[in-house]
Amino acid sequence: MMVSSLTLPDALMTLDSNTPAALRPHDHDACIDAALAAAEQTCKEQGLRLTPIRRRVLELVWQSHRPVGAYELLEALSADGRRAMPPTVYRALDFLVNAGLVHRLATLNAFVGCHDPLHPHQGQFLICGDCRRVVEFHSGSVNRSLDRKARNLGFELTEQNVELLGRCSDCRDAH
Amino acid sequence: MMVSSLTLPDALMTLDSNTPAALRPHDHDACIDAALAAAEQTCKEQGLRLTPIRRRVLELVWQSHRPVGAYELLEALSADGRRAMPPTVYRALDFLVNAGLVHRLATLNAFVGCHDPLHPHQGQFLICGDCRRVVEFHSGSVNRSLDRKARNLGFELTEQNVELLGRCSDCRDAH
DNA sequence: CGTGCATTTGATATACTATAACAATAAGAG
DNA sequence: CTCTTATTGTTATAGTATATCAAATGCACG
Numbered sequence: 001m002m003v004s005s006l007t008l009p010d011a012l013m014t015l016d017s018n019t020p021a022a023l024r025p026h027d028h029d030a031c032i033d034a035a036l037a038a039a040e041q042t043c044k045e046q047g048l049r050l051t052p053i054r055r056r057v058l059e060l061v062w063q064s065h066r067p068v069g070a071y072e073l074l075e076a077l078s079a080d081g082r083r084a085m086p087p088t089v090y091r092a093l094d095f096l097v098n099a100g101l102v103h104r105l106a107t108l109n110a111f112v113g114c115h116d117p118l119h120p121h122q123g124q125f126l127i128c129g130d131c132r133r134v135v136e137f138h139s140g141s142v143n144r145s146l147d148r149k150a151r152n153l154g155f156e157l158t159e160q161n162v163e164l165l166g167r168c169s170d171c172r173d174a175h
Numbered sequence: 176m177m178v179s180s181l182t183l184p185d186a187l188m189t190l191d192s193n194t195p196a197a198l199r200p201h202d203h204d205a206c207i208d209a210a211l212a213a214a215e216q217t218c219k220e221q222g223l224r225l226t227p228i229r230r231r232v233l234e235l236v237w238q239s240h241r242p243v244g245a246y247e248l249l250e251a252l253s254a255d256g257r258r259a260m261p262p263t264v265y266r267a268l269d270f271l272v273n274a275g276l277v278h279r280l281a282t283l284n285a286f287v288g289c290h291d292p293l294h295p296h297q298g299q300f301l302i303c304g305d306c307r308r309v310v311e312f313h314s315g316s317v318n319r320s321l322d323r324k325a326r327n328l329g330f331e332l333t334e335q336n337v338e339l340l341g342r343c344s345d346c347r348d349a350h
Numbered sequence: 351c352g353t354g355c356a357t358t359t360g361a362t363a364t365a366c367t368a369t370a371a372c373a374a375t376a377a378g379a380g
Numbered sequence: 381c382t383c384t385t386a387t388t389g390t391t392a393t394a395g396t397a398t399a400t401c402a403a404a405t406g407c408a409c410g
Contacts, residue, residue, distance in 0.1 A: 018327055018328060018329065019328075019329055020328050020329075023329070049357080049358080049406085051358070051359090053358090053359075069395085069396080070395095070396070070397075071395070071396075083360095084360095085360070085361065085362085086396085086397070086398085087359085087360080087361085087397090087398075087399090088359070088360075088361095090396090090397065090398075091358080091359080106281040106282040106336075106338070107281040107336050109367095109395085109396060109397095126325060126328060126330045128330070129333065135328055135330075137324055137328060139320055139321075139324045141320040141323075141324075142317065142320040142321055142324065145314055145316040145317040145320050146314075146317055146337075146339060148316075149312055149314045149316075149317065150301060150339055150341060152193050153193060153194075153195050153301055153310055153312060154193065154194055154195070154198070154343060154344030154347075155301045155303070155310075155339070155341040155342065155343055155344070156341050156342045156347060157339055157340070157341040158304065158340050158341050158342065159339070159340040159341070160337075160338075160339050160340070161281075161282050161336070161337075161338045161339075161340075162321075162335075162336075162337050162338075163281070163335075163336045163337075164321060164325060164330070164332055164334070164335050164336075165332070165333050165334040165335070165336075166325060166330040166331050166332040166333050166334070167330065167331045167333070168329060168330055169329030169330070172329075172331060224377085224386080224387080226387070226388090228387090228388075244366085244367080245366095245367070245368075246366070246367075258389095259389095260389070260390065260391085261367085261368070261369085262368090262369075262370090262388085262389080262390085263388070263389075265367090265368065265369075266387080266388080284366085284367060284368095284396095
């Protein structure tokens with residue numbers, strides 16, 4: 001499936017370079033391919049098994065840069081021909097989340113593909129309340145501030161979940 | 176209900192001053208009273224109605240510094256004698272959250288009392304994975320880092336949800 | 351190439367979290 | 381007091397997630 005904006009390269013020229021990849025017109029098939037290739041690699045390296053179901057769920061999660069719910073994935077799996085039940089998709093998601101290939105957005109009860117599965121990290125996300133697209137980011141200064149604050153309050157950190165809701169530039173421009 | 180640690184003031188001497196109030200032995204009745212008083216005040220100031228159900232739910236949320244689930248609150252309300260149904264407690268919680276008196280922790284599907292309802296703010300929380308106690312904090316440097324990052328990525332922020340999972344000093348000391 | 355063990359998947363049932371919709375009641379304005 | 385609005389009661393259902401046990405598959409080892 002070719003993204004139509006690719007036929008309009010002029011549109012790209014008006015975007016400033018800070019616009020996150022997920023919000024730019026792009027060849028999304030390449031996104032999916034890259035994500036699957038990275039998944040194959042990390043799984044091979046860590047001795048994890050990217051079975052057909054898991055691979056398919058990952059592919060489905062990557063169909064867009066929007067978070068997708070477990071039951072949406074379930075429907076998509078059923079459309080494939082498998083008559084999948086909830087535990088099937090939740091197990092695949094558990095695997096993918098633990099393998100660092102997918103993130104769960106707690107505020108939305110939904111899942112997005114991880115941008116950078118090759119480097120372990122924790123979740124920081126911007127979510128557009130209008131178009132629902134999600135941008136994952138990693139801020140050293142946010143991490144340092146959070147670590148310092150936690151240490152001051154006597155906490156050892158094990159996980160972080162930072163979800164910011166707002167409006168992306170596209171949606172703001174569109175009023 | 177008197178907190179037994181109050182009879183052991185020596186214990187207080189060993190705690191460093193950075194220990195959050197929620198983790199220190201303290202007269203928790205005073206906590207509840209203060210929370211309810213602050214709630215009365217904000218509601219009066221903003222023309223909101225702190226009805227008996229809402230007040231009772233707030234009181235129940237404040238029974239501890241641990242997050243409490245909606246259905247736990249429901250049971251507690253039923254124990255009071257009212258035979259409450261889910262919408263009752265969810266409506267009360269919606270009201271309290273919107274009034275800034277209670278925060279919802281998305282990662283736990285649970286609710287905690289807000290420390291500082293008199294000053295509007297957004298949620299930043301440390302959650303101890305062992306004892307489940309929650310410490311709310313509010314870091315200017317975290318906020319600045321998040322704002323800057325969001326702006327760089329073209330986002331206008333409307334809400335933030337920062338939940339850090341870890342282990343508090345008490346639980347670490349207890350191995 | 352079996353055999354045995356561990357991992358994964360299938361299938362059923364159920365738990366947990368949250369809201370829609372409409373009726374009944376209570377509170378506040380005039 | 382009466383009108384209007386906000387709140388609560390009630391029933392039903394939607395949406396999210398897991399427990400449990402059985403069947404199938406993958407894989408290491410002899």
